Amino acid sequence: MEHAIRFDTTGGPEVLQWVEVDLPDPGPGEVRLRTQAVGLNFIDVYHRTGVYPVQLPSGLGGESAGVIEAVGAGVTGFAVGDRVATFGPALGAYATARNLKADSLFKLPDDISAETAAAVLLKGCTVEFMVERAAKVQPGMTVLVHSAAGGVGQIAVAWLKAIGATVIGTVGHADKVEKARAVGCDHVLLSREDDVAARVKEITGGAGVPVVFDGIGKATWEASLGAAARRGLIVSYGNASGSVEGVKLATLNQHGSLFVTRPKLFDYYATPEEREAGAARLFAMLEKGAVKPEIGQRFAIQDAAEAHRAIEGGRTTGSTILLP
Numbered sequence: 001m002e003h004a005i006r007f008d009t010t011g012g013p014e015v016l017q018w019v020e021v022d023l024p025d026p027g028p029g030e031v032r033l034r035t036q037a038v039g040l041n042f043i044d045v046y047h048r049t050g051v052y053p054v055q056l057p058s059g060l061g062g063e064s065a066g067v068i069e070a071v072g073a074g075v076t077g078f079a080v081g082d083r084v085a086t087f088g089p090a091l092g093a094y095a096t097a098r099n100l101k102a103d104s105l106f107k108l109p110d111d112i113s114a115e116t117a118a119a120v121l122l123k124g125c126t127v128e129f130m131v132e133r134a135a136k137v138q139p140g141m142t143v144l145v146h147s148a149a150g151g152v153g154q155i156a157v158a159w160l161k162a163i164g165a166t167v168i169g170t171v172g173h174a175d176k177v178e179k180a181r182a183v184g185c186d187h188v189l190l191s192r193e194d195d196v197a198a199r200v201k202e203i204t205g206g207a208g209v210p211v212v213f214d215g216i217g218k219a220t221w222e223a224s225l226g227a228a229a230r231r232g233l234i235v236s237y238g239n240a241s242g243s244v245e246g247v248k249l250a251t252l253n254q255h256g257s258l259f260v261t262r263p264k265l266f267d268y269y270a271t272p273e274e275r276e277a278g279a280a281r282l283f284a285m286l287e288k289g290a291v292k293p294e295i296g297q298r299f300a301i302q303d304a305a306e307a308h309r310a311i312e313g314g315r316t317t318g319s320t321i322l323l324p
Helices: 042-049 114-134 151-162 174-182 196-203 218-227 249-254 272-287 301-312
Strands: 002-006 017-021 030-040 064-071 083-086 097-101 142-145 166-171 187-190 209-214 228-236 259-261 295-300 319-323
Touching (some): 114 319, 142 196, 151 166, 166 196, 187 196, 196 218
Parallel strands (some): 209 228
Antiparallel strands (some): 064 083
């Protein structure tokens, strides 16, 4: 008998239940994935709380890595024993095993472990499309990364440094300053103490930055507006502090004819060609050591509620993984 996290109603971490699951054979186009590691991401919190509604009852988590145990009819390109990883879109990664569509899988290179894949696949592919395809950051640019010591933030900073950008990072607590510097930030600001926009303008000689990466949301929106250069781009990709709401287009005009995008991973990994190219770029960055994901915390899958409390409370650094 397998086990999985399920929730019947949205709410706090206490709604997560560890239950027995009777897993059938994989259906047409599906494989059975034996879980070796699961990636915890803030989108899991959004699903649990209802910020991003899901049909209930529901499993949780999209990102995991493991080994294929069984293959359904019509599956090509994958076989029993293959090491693979996925970032979704199907939920249910918080499980000892699950069935999922083969076309949602990526084969893992031999030198990338299941733990590394679970820690980096979703975050790394998110950084890949944001930096290289959405923002098109160029060498020599100075950019602002909020939550620079977080899971996505650390990967973004390292990636940006690898392509020749200068990085201003923000962190929420003083004990995360050195971590942000260690992953490559040229300047580190305290988001709860510094006037971030004013400090960014000071660092950039009054110009501001051409690109802001903001995964915090409501609490940093005004700082992002104030830090952006004329005709700058704000890539708003998360709601860790709450959703950005009530934005008036005139605000973008008043802050220098700004651009804003609220991108979604699956709109940039929409075709097989995009998926293959994006993941290959991430694996190349990993293999040459440009990106070195830090696993800051490990929890058992059945302790997912505890893991959610930690990430919501800002008590995590780097990536958090769940283990069977």
